[in-house]
Amino acid sequence: MPFEPVILFFLLGLTAGIARSDLKIPGVLYESLSIFLLLAIGLKGGIELARHPVATLLPQALAVLATAAAIPLVAFPLLRRFGGLGRADAASIAAHYGSVSVVTFAVAAAWLAGRGIEAEGHLIVFLVLLEFPALMIGVLLARGAGNGTPWGRVLHEVFAGKSIVLLVGGLLIGWAAGPQGIQPLDRLFIDLFKGVLALFLLEMGLVAAGRLGDLRRAGPFLAGFAIGMPLAAGVLGALTGTLLGLSVGGATLLATLYASASYIAAPAAMRIAVPEANPALSIGAALGITFPFNLLLGVPAYHWLAGSLEGAFR
Amino acid sequence: MPFEPVILFFLLGLTAGIARSDLKIPGVLYESLSIFLLLAIGLKGGIELARHPVATLLPQALAVLATAAAIPLVAFPLLRRFGGLGRADAASIAAHYGSVSVVTFAVAAAWLAGRGIEAEGHLIVFLVLLEFPALMIGVLLARGAGNGTPWGRVLHEVFAGKSIVLLVGGLLIGWAAGPQGIQPLDRLFIDLFKGVLALFLLEMGLVAAGRLGDLRRAGPFLAGFAIGMPLAAGVLGALTGTLLGLSVGGATLLATLYASASYIAAPAAMRIAVPEANPALSIGAALGITFPFNLLLGVPAYHWLAGSLEGAFR
C-alpha cells in the first residue's frame, strides 16, 4: 500500500462524517486519546533524551529552531498581501503552520517504520521544541510586542496549555526515569500507541468532515496556501535535516514537522491570545486540507525529497 | 467451568444492578467500548476476507442470508397471532431477533477458543452481513413497502448507523490493509479484545438489571418467545451451517448468530423507523432474557446440536 494503513481510519471517519452517520466519538474519548498520545510521545522523547547527552543536541536544536522560525515569518506577509487577510487572521494562520502536528509526526514515523527506514529518535525532542515558538511569533505578529498585549496571560496559555504540559511532562518523566524505569509502562504507552493513533485518526476524520463547510467559505487562496505552504516548509525541513547530517529518515521527519500545521496547541492558544482571528479559517486550512494532504501525499513526498537531497549533498 | 469466564462479568453487573449498587458505568465508557468492539470485530473479519477469495464466499453468504430471512418472517406472525401484539410491536421484535448480537457472537467464539474448538474465520463476514437485512424486513412488516414509509430516512438510519459503519468500515480496512498492514494494531484490537469484552459485559449486566422491570410488564408469552425463538433459530442455523459444510465450530457460531437478538443496531433503527413500537418489549426480551440465555445455556446447546447434526449428516 502506498500509504500507512492507519490513514484508512481517517478516511473512514471522514466518510462517516460526510454521510452524516450517527457514529459520534464522544468528546471525552477525544480528550482521553489525545492525553494518551501527547504523554506517550513525550515519554518516548524523554527516553531518547536519556540516551543522548543533552549538550550534543543543543547546536542541532538551535539550528532547527532558527530555520523553523522562518515559516510563520514568511507565511504572515504572504497571507496579508496575496490572501488579503487581516492582521489577526494572517498571524493566527502563520502560528498554526509554524507550530507542529503531533499526529502527523506519529503517522510519518509509522510510515517509515513500516518500510524499515531508520530515523534518529531525538527528532521527538525537536517536535516538543517546535511546538511553541511559532505561537509566540504569531501573537507578536498580531499585536506587536508592546501596548496592551496581556503577555502574562498569553505565556500562561502557551506554557500551561495541555499539549505543552503533557509533552514536556512526559519528556521529563522519560528522561528522569530512563528506559528501564519506563519499561513497565511500555505495555500501555508503546505497544498500544499505534492502535490509539488509529482511533484518534477515526475521530479526526469525523471532525474534519465537519470543517468542510468552513473550507468552502475560506476560498481558493487559502486552499492553495494549505498545500503550497507545507510543501515549501517541507523543503526547508528536508534541507535543514540533511545539512545537519540527519539520516534520510530523520530528514523526512524534520520535513514533516516543518510541513505540518498544529491543530491541538495552536487553536487553543490563538483563541485566547488573538480572539479577533476567525478560527474557522486557520482550523479549516490546517485540519481540512493540510492534515489529510500530509498524511496521504506529503509524507512520501518529503521522504523522496530527503533521499534526493542526501544524494545531492553527500 | 461449564461456561465462558467472561460471563461472570455479566453476572457481576447484573448483581450490582439488582442490589442498586452505586457502581455506574458512564455512558461515554459504554460508547467507547462498543466502538472498540465493533471496529475490532470488523477488522478481524476484514483480515479473514483478505485471506479468502470473496467469490468463494458468495454462494455460502447467499444461502446464509436466505435462510436467516426466515427468522423475522416466522417470528412476526407468531407474535401477532399468539402473542396478541400489534403490527408495529411484532415487526420490531421480529427485526431484533432477525438481526444479530455482536457480543453474543464474541462470547461464543471465546467459548469455542477456550475449548480448543476450531471455527472458520469468515463467520465474522456473515455476522456483518446478517446485521441489517432483518432491520429492513422489520420495517417492511410494520409499514408495507408503499405509502408513506420514509425509505430514504430508514435506509440512512440503517446504513449510516454506528454499528454498520464501524463493522463494514473495519471490514474494509482489514481487507485493504491485510494481515501485515493491521499487525501493528493487533496490540490494541486483538490482544485487548477479550478484556474489553469483559468490561462491556459488566456494563450490559448493569443495563440488563434495569430492564427487569420491563420484563415483568412484558408478560409470559414474550418470555417464552425470548427462549423458544433463539432455540428454533439456533436449530435452523446449525442445520444451515452443517449443510453448507462448516466445521462443528463454524456451525455453532452460525447457530449463535441466528439465535442471537440485536440490541445495538436494532433498537436504534426501529426507534426511528417504527416509532409506534414500544422499545421496552423488544429490548426487554432481547437483552433481559435472550442475551443471558444464549450466554449461559444457548451456546453450549448450539454446540451440542452442531456436533449431533455433523454426526447425522456425514
Add this chain to the structure above:
Amino acid sequence: MPFEPVILFFLLGLTAGIARSDLKIPGVLYESLSIFLLLAIGLKGGIELARHPVATLLPQALAVLATAAAIPLVAFPLLRRFGGLGRADAASIAAHYGSVSVVTFAVAAAWLAGRGIEAEGHLIVFLVLLEFPALMIGVLLARGAGNGTPWGRVLHEVFAGKSIVLLVGGLLIGWAAGPQGIQPLDRLFIDLFKGVLALFLLEMGLVAAGRLGDLRRAGPFLAGFAIGMPLAAGVLGALTGTLLGLSVGGATLLATLYASASYIAAPAAMRIAVPEANPALSIGAALGITFPFNLLLGVPAYHWLAGSLEGAFR
C-alpha cells in the same frame, strides 16, 4: 531512583494543577480508570485466593482485621482531644485512616517489584478485607450503635459501594475462573495495570492540587496527624506482618495498608453516613498529605522497618 517512577506522574499532575494548567482529566476518565484498577486488583486477589486454600488464610486474616481495628479506635480520641475536632469530624477522619488506599498499595507493590523483592500474593485479599471494617467503626464512633442511625442505609452504602462491589466482584471472578480462566484477560488487566496506574496518578495529582487550599484551612494539628498517623500505623502493620511470619515484602505491604488512608470508598460512605463531617478535612489530610507522603517517603520507610523487625524477631 529512590522512588517508583510512576510517582513522577503524580508530581506532574500536581505541578500542572498548581500552575493552573488547562490540562483537565475528564471526570469520566477518572471513573473509567478507577473501575479498571479496582477490578484488576480484585482479579489478582482472586487468582491468589484460588491458589491458597481459604482455610489457611483465615487465622492470618482475623489477626490482621483485629490489629487494624486499633487504627480508627486510636485515631478518634487523638483527634477529639488533641485536635479539638467534633465527634463527626473525628469519626470520619478515623474511618478514612482505618480504611485503605488501593492506589498506595499498588504503588508499594510496584516499588517492591522494581527492586525484585518478593511479597505474598494474598496480601491483596487483606486489602479487600481491610477496606470496609473501619467504615463501620467510623459510623459507630460518630453515631453510636443505637438510636436513629439508618444502619440499613449505611450498610448498603458500604457494601453496595462501587469499590467494594468491584474489589469483591473481581475477587470472586478471579477465584471462580482461576488463573487459566482469567489468562485471556491478562493482556488488559495485568499487562496494562501499571500504565493505567500512571494515568490515574496523573489525575490524582491534579485532584490533590485542588485540595491544597483545604489543607491550609485544616491547620497544623491535622497536618501533623496526616504524617504521624501513617507512621504509627505502619509500625503496627510491619509488626503484625512480621509476627504472622510474612516475608519482608509482605510485611512492607501490610504496613503500607495500615498506613494508607482511603480516598475512594471512605469519602463516599462517610458523606452519606456522617453528613455533619466536613469532607474537606478528611480528604485534605488523606489525599493532600498522607497519600503523597506514603508514595514518596512512607513506602521505603515501611520496607526498612520490615527489614529491621525481621532481623530482630528471627
Add this chain to the structure above:
Amino acid sequence: MSPRTTPCKLLTIICEAQLENDLVDDLQRLHATGYTIADVRGRGACGVRDAAWPPSASIRVEVLCDERTAGNIVDHLERRYYAHYAMVLFLGDVAVLRSGKFTS
C-alpha cells in the same frame, strides 16, 4: 431589567437522544436561529431513562426565539413526536441581549 435587554421566549425540550439529528433539522426548517443541547437523564411517564446506554439516553434542548416561532415548533413537535416518544416541552420568559440574534 436593563433597557438593553428584550423579552424573548425560551423553549425547553427534553426528549430521547436518538431524536437529536431529526430535531436539529426540524428547528432549522422552522426558523430557529440557534439551539443549545445538553445530555441529561431522568424519569417521566415513559419510565426511567438513566443514560446508561444509548436507547435510554436523553437530551435537553433550549431554543431562544420569538413567540410565533416557539408556537410553530411546539405544534410541529407535538404532531410529529409527542405520541410515540418520551418528550416534555415547556416555555419560559427571559430577557436577551441583542435580540436581533433570536428573531427569524
Add this chain to the structure above:
Amino acid sequence: MSPRTTPCKLLTIICEAQLENDLVDDLQRLHATGYTIADVRGRGACGVRDAAWPPSASIRVEVLCDERTAGNIVDHLERRYYAHYAMVLFLGDVAVLRSGKFTS
C-alpha cells in the same frame, strides 16, 4: 402564551452528585411525576466543586410540578439536606404542554 399551555412550577436543585439516589427516591415519595438530571460543576458557599473526581461532582435536577408539590419538596430538602450538603434551590414559572403529566 398559547391556550394549549398551562402554568407550572419549575424547581431546580443543584447539589452534590452523591445525593442522586436518595433525592430520586425522595422525589418519587413526594409525588413528583418526573425529573431531569444533568451533570454540572460550580462554585458556591461550600467552595469550588470541579467534578474532577466523584466527591466534587455536582448534579442539576429539574422538576416540573404544581405549586404544592414544589413546596413539599423544598420543605423536605431544606430539612433533610440543606445544612450539611452543598445545595442550592430555585423556583421559576413556566408553561407546559399537556399539563396532566405534571400534577400528581
Add this chain to the structure above:
Amino acid sequence: MSPRTTPCKLLTIICEAQLENDLVDDLQRLHATGYTIADVRGRGACGVRDAAWPPSASIRVEVLCDERTAGNIVDHLERRYYAHYAMVLFLGDVAVLRSGKFTS
C-alpha cells in the same frame, strides 16, 4: 410563591468552553457568589458547535445574583467577549431559598 423564597435574577451564559477559566475569574471579581457550569453543544450565529473536539465545545453557565450584579456581569461580558466569541446571554426571574447566599 412561599413566603420563604425571595426573588432573584438567573443569568445564563452560553459560550465557548475555552473561556471557562477566564469567565470564572471574571465572575469572582464581579462579586457573583457562585456559578454552575454544564457542558453543552449547539448552533448559533457562529455556526454549529458540536463539541466533537475542544475548539467546538461549549459551556452553559448559570449565575444566581441580584439585579445589579447581573447588570455588571452582562456589561463586562459584552465589552470583553461578545464581539469575538460565540456567546449568548439571557436573564430570567426566579425565586430562591435563603437569598442571603446570592447577594454580594
